Amino acid sequence: MEKTVLCYLFRQKNILMLYRNKKEKDRNEGKWLGIGGHIESHETRQQALYREVEEETGLELISYAYRGIVDFYDETGYHERMYVYTSTDFKNDIKECDEGILEWIPISRLKDLSLWEGDWQFLSLLLEEVPYFELELYYDGEKLVRSVRRK
Helix, strand or coil: CEEEEEEEEEECCEEEEEEECCCCCCCCCCCEECEEEECCCCCCHHHHHHHHHHHHHCCEEEEEEEEEEEEEEECCCCEEEEEEEEEEEEECCCCCCCCEEEEEEEHHHHHHCCCCHHHHHHHHHHHCCCCCEEEEEEEECCEEEEEEECC
C-alpha cells in the first residue's frame, strides 16, 4: 500500500490548487489537486506534510488540522492510503512548482475544475467542515465505480 499526504491550503475564500501538467507519466495529468505527495520510508506523516507543502509551494506550514483518511483502490490492485489535512496558517511566498501550475481558486469556482470524481466527495466534506472522515474510493480507470464512507 502506498501512503501519501494531501493538504488543502485556504486563504480568505480561496483554496490553493495545483494543475498537474509538468511531470512525465503522471497519473494525475490534467487534473487539479491539493498539495501533497508520497510519505518517504524514513518520515512520519507530519514530516511528509511539511516537506511536500514546502517543496510544491514554497510555503511553510505553521499549523494544520488532520481531517481524514481516503483509501483509493483500482482495477489493477493498486491501493493508496491518503491522509488529508487543511491549513489556513502558513507563511512565505508561493514559488513555481515543477509538477504544475499553482493557483488560488475561489471556492465558488471549484466545480469548474477538472478533478477526480472522488475528490469532490472529500472536498465537499472539508467545505462542510466535517471534523473527521474516512472514505474508500474504487476506480476503474478514471471512473469512480464505488465509494464508501466509513466515518
